[in-house]
Amino acid sequence: MRIVPFYRKKKSYSDDKLLAEYLKIQDLDILGELYARYMHLVYGVCLKYFKNREKSQDAVIQIFEKLMVEIKRHEIRNFKSWLFVVTKNHCLMELRKAKPVKTILIASDEELAGFMEKEPELHPIDREQEEINEKALNDCIEKLKEEQKKCIRLFYFENKSYREISVALEIEEKKVKSFIQNAKRNLKICLER
Amino acid sequence: MTHKKRHIKKEDFQRYLENQMTEAERNTFERELQKHPFEAEALEGMQQISPIELKNDLKELKTKLKPVKRKINYRFWAAAATFLLLISAGVMWFQLKDRSPVPEVAQSKSIQQQEEKVDSKMQAAEESLPETSAKENTEIRETAQPEQILLNTEKIKSPESESQINVSSDKKMLKAEKGGLGEQNPQIPDDEVIAGKAISLGDSTPLQGAAIVERGVKNRNESDLKGNSQLKVSATSDSSFVASYAGMENTEFYSDSDSAIVVGVEPKQVAMEEAVSARNVKGKSATGRNVSSVTKVKPDAEAQPRTGMDKFQKYIEENAILPEDYDDKRVVVKVKLKINSEGEITEIQNTNNVDSTLFKRAKDLIKQGPEWVPEFKNGENIESETDLKIVFKK
Numbered sequence: 001m002r003i004v005p006f007y008r009k010k011k012s013y014s015d016d017k018l019l020a021e022y023l024k025i026q027d028l029d030i031l032g033e034l035y036a037r038y039m040h041l042v043y044g045v046c047l048k049y050f051k052n053r054e055k056s057q058d059a060v061i062q063i064f065e066k067l068m069v070e071i072k073r074h075e076i077r078n079f080k081s082w083l084f085v086v087t088k089n090h091c092l093m094e095l096r097k098a099k100p101v102k103t104i105l106i107a108s109d110e111e112l113a114g115f116m117e118k119e120p121e122l123h124p125i126d127r128e129q130e131e132i133n134e135k136a137l138n139d140c141i142e143k144l145k146e147e148q149k150k151c152i153r154l155f156y157f158e159n160k161s162y163r164e165i166s167v168a169l170e171i172e173e174k175k176v177k178s179f180i181q182n183a184k185r186n187l188k189i190c191l192e193r
Numbered sequence: 194m195t196h197k198k199r200h201i202k203k204e205d206f207q208r209y210l211e212n213q214m215t216e217a218e219r220n221t222f223e224r225e226l227q228k229h230p231f232e233a234e235a236l237e238g239m240q241q242i243s244p245i246e247l248k249n250d251l252k253e254l255k256t257k258l259k260p261v262k263r264k265i266n267y268r269f270w271a272a273a274a275t276f277l278l279l280i281s282a283g284v285m286w287f288q289l290k291d292r293s294p295v296p297e298v299a300q301s302k303s304i305q306q307q308e309e310k311v312d313s314k315m316q317a318a319e320e321s322l323p324e325t326s327a328k329e330n331t332e333i334r335e336t337a338q339p340e341q342i343l344l345n346t347e348k349i350k351s352p353e354s355e356s357q358i359n360v361s362s363d364k365k366m367l368k369a370e371k372g373g374l375g376e377q378n379p380q381i382p383d384d385e386v387i388a389g390k391a392i393s394l395g396d397s398t399p400l401q402g403a404a405i406v407e408r409g410v411k412n413r414n415e416s417d418l419k420g421n422s423q424l425k426v427s428a429t430s431d432s433s434f435v436a437s438y439a440g441m442e443n444t445e446f447y448s449d450s451d452s453a454i455v456v457g458v459e460p461k462q463v464a465m466e467e468a469v470s471a472r473n474v475k476g477k478s479a480t481g482r483n484v485s486s487v488t489k490v491k492p493d494a495e496a497q498p499r500t501g502m503d504k505f506q507k508y509i510e511e512n513a514i515l516p517e518d519y520d521d522k523r524v525v526v527k528v529k530l531k532i533n534s535e536g537e538i539t540e541i542q543n544t545n546n547v548d549s550t551l552f553k554r555a556k557d558l559i560k561q562g563p564e565w566v567p568e569f570k571n572g573e574n575i576e577s578e579t580d581l582k583i584v585f586k587k
Contacts, residue, residue: 040235042235043239044234047239048234056250057254156224160220161219161220163219164216
């Protein structure tokens with residue numbers, strides 16, 4: 001049995017394991033390791049809301065500090081989704097402080113609990129091949145509006161990137177993304193019937 | 194499960210943003226993002242800045258987080274330490290507040306063996322109290338806090354040696370000491386030592402800097418932190434001594450050998466001239482004078498049970514039981530007590546008109562309770578009235 005030093009092991013531990021380890025021995029370095037895995041995502045989301053690098057960097061640190069407190073208060077099943085909610089809430093709260101416009105928090109504590117239970121459910125079209133009911137899906141796609149239909153087909157069936165689709169259809173990438181989102185929404189409604 | 198293959202890595206973001214991916218890779222990445230809202234939103238944010246800025250920012254953040262981890266540990270301990278400090282500071286402040294020199298009771302502090310002697314002196318002084326106290330009382334009352342220092346002095350015959358001077362007046366012991374050491378130093382005439390302890394009357398805290406000075410001679414000693422002072426005096430001298438303290442009138446006294454002298458140093462007041470003039474009177478009456486001024490300050494007090502109001506209330510509470518045949522769970526009886534100057538209860542009135550049985554019970558309770566102390570005002574006991582509330586409970 002080779003003795004692998006803990007800091008090496010850390011890299012290959014799952015989130016759950018790391019979290020449990022942290023709760024057990026309270027070593028901040030472990031929490032740091034866990035946070036490091038998702039820090040880029042936290043930063044990215046903050047950038048999206050604040051549109052400011054300085055502010056976003058401060059937020060990343062503040063959220064880490066928040067983690068330390070909150071981690072002990074909740075039972076966290078899925079660290080990543082929980083971190084996402086915490087990040088979003090933090091950003092929204094900060095924005096609310098700056099502009100006293102009504103900003104609704106993404107989730108209350110109870111909803112947070114729900115989030116921590118599982119990953120959000122995937123859209124049928126995003127699921128693994130085997131799960132998809134192909135016929136139903138295709139029928140619904142047919143029912144889509146022209147642009148939405150095209151985007152879906154190109155993206156999912158021909159595996160084209162946004163960039164390629166944008167070039168092919170001569171529309172902005174942003175528009176491509178929004179068509180795809182809308183299409184998915186419509187497909188979901190259709191499939192649930 | 195092919196999940197692992199499609200798992201988004203940190204580097205993927207960098208590559209996507211720097212356009213280092215093939216179109217096929219882009220599609221995979223983009224489709225993957227559809228499944229992960231966290232990553233999706235993160236990418237949106239990242240696209241606000243340039244890829245290089247992103248790279249550097251993330252590097253910076255990594256280093257920034259390291260001290261934060263340390264800082265958070267410190268913060269907890271710093272907070273705990275500050276909290277403790279505040280608590281102890283608060284406690285100390287309260288202690289100091291209570292110990293400020295406000296004389297409420299003129300208790301003389303004296304060294305144990307001298308207590309009886311001092312007591313007898315005080316009694317003598319108290320008799321001479323009445324006529325003088327009125328004058329002085331009015332004067333003193335006008336000032337905020339008449340500070341009084343009690344100087345206990347005692348003459349000890351001791352040789353000029355380095356041995357520890359024992360502040361006791363045991364004659365036998367002193368003589369023995371004197372005799373023994375006299376052999377060692379036959380030449381040197383025995384000096385006497387006036388040992389004094391200066392304290393503030395209000396709370397018996399020692400006073401530093403109270404001076405004893407031998408009159409007419411350059412001989413002076415000041416009390417130390419503990420209030421102790423020692424003045425060496427030649428045995429042949431018969432001069433008087435002056436005790437003084439900053440801000441107070443000096444008080445002169447003579448030392449009687451082998452006896453304790455209680456000396457009070459009084460606050461400087463113009464009106465105190467009369468009291469001070471007694472300074473020139475020699476002998477014990479002078480000291481008696483001072484002692485009397487020391488003892489005269491007894492505060493005004495309302496009439497109350499000898500054991501104190503709290504104990505009395507407790508006594509009432511325990512014994513005021515409402516008989517079963519009453520409907521209510523509790524009945525309040527209000528009474529007015531008349532107490533004469535001897536402390537005797539001359540009358541108990543039923544002020545809220547409860548029925549006579551219950552009132553009689555209340556009266557009995559009071560009469561069977563502790564004796565009462567009359568009201569003390571302006572130096573004497575007087576008649577007074579007091580209202581009491583007695584709650585009868587089942």
